[in-house]
Each structure stands twice: as C-alpha cells, then as structure tokens.
Amino acid sequence: MNKNNNKKILIVGPAWVGDMVMAQSLFKTLKEQQPDCIIDVLAPPWSLPLLKRMAEVNNSLALPVKHKKLGLRTRYIIGRRLRANKYDQAIVLPRSLKAALVPFFAKIPLRTGYRGEMRFGLINDVRKMDKDILTQTVQRYTALGYKEDLDKPPQIKQPQLIINKPNREWLVKDLELDVSKKIVAFMPGAEYGEAKRWPTEYYRQLAEMLVSNDYKVWVLGSEKEQALGKIISEGYEEDVINLCGKTKLENVIDLLSLIYLAVSNDSGLMHIACATGTKVIGIYGSSDPAYTPPLSDKAEVMYLNMSCSPCFQRTCQFEHLDCLRDIKPLDVFNRIY
Numbered sequence: 001m002n003k004n005n006n007k008k009i010l011i012v013g014p015a016w017v018g019d020m021v022m023a024q025s026l027f028k029t030l031k032e033q034q035p036d037c038i039i040d041v042l043a044p045p046w047s048l049p050l051l052k053r054m055a056e057v058n059n060s061l062a063l064p065v066k067h068k069k070l071g072l073r074t075r076y077i078i079g080r081r082l083r084a085n086k087y088d089q090a091i092v093l094p095r096s097l098k099a100a101l102v103p104f105f106a107k108i109p110l111r112t113g114y115r116g117e118m119r120f121g122l123i124n125d126v127r128k129m130d131k132d133i134l135t136q137t138v139q140r141y142t143a144l145g146y147k148e149d150l151d152k153p154p155q156i157k158q159p160q161l162i163i164n165k166p167n168r169e170w171l172v173k174d175l176e177l178d179v180s181k182k183i184v185a186f187m188p189g190a191e192y193g194e195a196k197r198w199p200t201e202y203y204r205q206l207a208e209m210l211v212s213n214d215y216k217v218w219v220l221g222s223e224k225e226q227a228l229g230k231i232i233s234e235g236y237e238e239d240v241i242n243l244c245g246k247t248k249l250e251n252v253i254d255l256l257s258l259i260y261l262a263v264s265n266d267s268g269l270m271h272i273a274c275a276t277g278t279k280v281i282g283i284y285g286s287s288d289p290a291y292t293p294p295l296s297d298k299a300e301v302m303y304l305n306m307s308c309s310p311c312f313q314r315t316c317q318f319e320h321l322d323c324l325r326d327i328k329p330l331d332v333f334n335r336i337y
Contacts, residue, residue, distance in 0.1 A: 006036045008085065010108060012092040012099050013043035013051075015067050016191070017249075017268025020047050021140040021159050021275050022295065027056035028157035029145040037233040040085070042078075042102060049250040050272075063102070069301060070098050079105020090125060091144050112144055137292050158295045159275035161253050168234065168254035177241065179258055183216045185273070186232060187264035189225040189244075193314025195286035196265050199325050202231045205329040206263065211239045213337060218243055218259065220252055220269060261336055266292065274299050281335055284313050285324035300335060302327050 009030060014020055028041055040059045041051050044067070051060035063078065065071030079102045088110065090103030095116035103111045112125040119126075128165065134140045135153070142154045168310050172179060187245045188203050190196035207217045217236075219229040222242040229242035247255065252269065253276060256262060261279040264270035266287045273280045274296035282294045284303040288310035294301065309323045316323075 006038050007034055007041070007089065008087045010015065010082070010085075010087045010090045010103060010106070010239065010305060011039060011041045011049065012094065012103065013041045014093050015044055016105065017047070017050070017288065018271040018292065019093075019137065019141075019268075020050055021161075021268070022270035022292075023057065023141050023160040024054050024161075024275070025138050025157050025295070026091070026093075026141045026145050027054060028159075029142050029154065031056045039223050040087075046249070049248065050161075050253075053250065053253055054161075055162060060080075065098075072098075072101070075101040076105050077104065078102050079107075082106040082108075089125075093141055093144070095119075097122065114140070114144075118289075135214070135290065138295060156295065158297075159271070160277070161272065161275040162274065163257045164250070167251070168257065171247070171251055171255060172258075175241075175243070177218075177255075178216060181214060181216045182260040183258065184210055184216055185256060185259045185262040185264075185278075186219045187221060187262060187267055187269040187273070188219065188228045188232065189221040189269070190265040190267045191224075192267075193286075195311070195313050195316050195321065195324075196267065198226050198283045198285070198327065199321075200231050200267055202325075202327075202329045202332075203263075205230075207232050207236060207240045207334055209329065209333045210336070211236055215239075215260075217241070220244065220247070220253065220255070235328045263332060264337075270294060281332060283324065283327060283332070286313050287315070288312070302332065302335070 003189050038058045042061045043060040044062050048060045051057050053172050065074050085107050087108045090108040091102050092113035097117045100119050100122035110125050111123050113123040114127050114129045143150050166327050186203050217240040217243045223245035225244040225264045229244035233240035233242040256273050256276040262273040263281045270282050274294045280299040282301050289301045289303050306323050
C-alpha cells in the first residue's frame with residue numbers, strides 16, 4: 001500500500017465503446033468500497049475523452065497498440081514507465097494474454113482477472129467466471145472489484161457521464177442547432193456488423209413520422225455513418241440534421257444530454273446515451289439484451305426473441321434479418337409518441 005494509504009489501482013480497459021461505458025460500474029463499485037482509492041485506466045487512445053467524463057477516474061493512460069495486435073515492445077516500454085506509479089493492484093478486464101502484459105511488466109504486485117488464454121503468472125489473482133451467476137458483461141466487470149469470487153450477482157451501479165455545459169452551449173451555436181422543439185436522436189450505426197443494425201430505410205421512415213409530428217431529429221455517428229445519415233435526412237435537412245462525422249465522442253455526450261429521446265441499435269452510442277440520463281429505445285437483433293442491457297432506468301428494449309436469435313453473428317446467416325426487419329417503424333414511433 002502507498003504511504004498515503006490511498007490504494008492505487010490500474011484498470012486495463014476494454015477495446016469497445018459500450019464495454020468502456022459498462023466498465024464505469026466497476027469504477028463506481030471500487031470507489032464505494034474504498035472511497036480514497038486512486039483509479040487509473042489504461043485504454044485505447046480513442047477512449048481517453050470518454051474516460052475524462054467519468055468522475056471516478058483519476059488518470060487515463062493511452063495504450064497505442066491497434067486492436068488484436070500484440071505490440072510487445074510498446075507494452076514493455078509502457079509497463080516499465082508505469083513502475084514509478086507504484087500501483088497496488090491491477091484489474092485486467094479483457095481476457096487476452098496481451099492485455100495482462102503491461103501490469104506484469106509494471107511489476108504490480110496484485111494482478112486480478114479471469115482465467116484467460118495462457119495467462120498463468122501474468123495474472124496472480126485468478127478469478128473464476130461463473131457464467132450461471134455472472135450472466136451479464138457488466139456483472140463480470142463489477143465482480144472483479146470484490147476481494148473474492150461472488151456467489152450471487154453484484155449490485156450494478158449505473159454509468160453516469162459528466163456533461164460539459166459550456167461545451168454544449170458552444171456546440172449548439174457552432175452547429176446552428178435548433179433546440180426549440182423536442183429532439184429525437186438516431187444512432188443508426190453498429191461497429192460490430194449489419195446484424196445489429198436496424199434497417200436504414202426504417203430510420204428514414206421513422207424520421208418522416210417524427211417530423212410530421214413536430215419533432216426534430218439528429219443523426220449521430222462517426223464518419224463511417226455519414227452515408228447512412230444522408231439517406232435518413234435527404235429532403236428533410238432542416239428538420240433531420242445529419243451530424244455523423246461532425247462531432248467528436250465527447251461532443252456527442254454533451255449533445256445527447258439535450259435530447260428528448262434516443263433511438264439506437266445495440267451499440268456503444270446506446271450505452272453512452274444511457275449514461276447521459278436521457279430516455280433510450282434500444283433495438284436488438286443478433287445480440288442479447290439480457291447479456292448487454294442498456295444500463296438505465298429510462299431505457300426500453302425492443303427485441304423479438306426469435307428462435308434464431310440471439311445468434312451474435314455479424315451478418316444474418318439466413319439472409320433475412322427478420323429479427324430487426326420485423327420491428328417496424330410504426331412500432332417504434334408508438335413507443336415515442
């Protein structure tokens with residue numbers, strides 16, 4: 001333990017946006033158990049602005065290694081550099097061997113994580129992942145914050161991101177956004193694959209219904225979703241604003257705090273929307289809302305629970321995508337209006 005008695009913990013974070021939001025439940029649990037603990041998070045560079053919006057995180061540290069790459073030399077250099085921080089514990093969320101390397105190289109005495117791919121020695125506080133008890137990703141993250149394995153699911157503390165109100169006001173002016181009417185945000189993308197994406201033409205039809213009922217629509221996403229946003233907004237540009245690729249991740253957080261409701265696929269932005277406190281309708285297809293639910297009391301799930309789902313595939317193996325196509329725009333509109 002450090003001389004000031006504040007336990008220093010390094011979290012090796014996950015590689016996906018939604019998982020990083022869910023990881024905040026672990027941070028909150030650690031702070032509840034040890035209010036004076038210091039939490040640093042080692043994570044992909046893209047996630048640093050997101051981590052800065054989590055009050056529990058003292059410092060976010062970039063791991064500049066591409067997803068699925070070993071980057072042994074880079075991990076060794078970072079690990080040696082982190083020895084000076086004298087962490088008391090590392091908690092490794094990913095189950096890969098490479099994720100456990102930096103804490104080992106940093107000589108952190110207690111290295112906590114689940115059994116993974118050949119990590120013996122790298123992880124010296126090995127936890128058992130009981131999938132019958134820990135049925136959700138967020139439960140598995142949170143359980144690592146306890147001193148020993150649990151015999152029941154942990155209580156989940158919902159993620160809550162900090163809103164930068166001055167930045168929000170600047171964004172409204174800079175992007176010339178009209179906030180005088182109720183705003184519904186669409187998040188039509190899903191990095192994982194098309195089997196998690198509600199049809200773009202359905203978003204378009206829903207936008208038409210909302211505009212005709214005096215709503216504004218914002219389409220949010222990265223540059224990869226610009227074409228989707230164009231399809232949804234074309235011909236309605238005054239009322240359906242395509243913001244895909246025009247905002248950084250931290251700006252999306254602030255904008256989502258302004259809206260009436262978000263309609264989203266099961267994606268990282270869905271989890272971000274939940275963590276801003278807005279209402280959310282999460283549309284699930286190939287994934288399982290029981291496994292990665294929206295972590296908000298204001299969220300509602302639309303999921304058909306078909307015989308072929310959840311399949312967790314990137315594309316529909318039957319080429320019909322009925323798990324999503326059978327959720328009609330009018331069904332979603334009726335949940336909003």
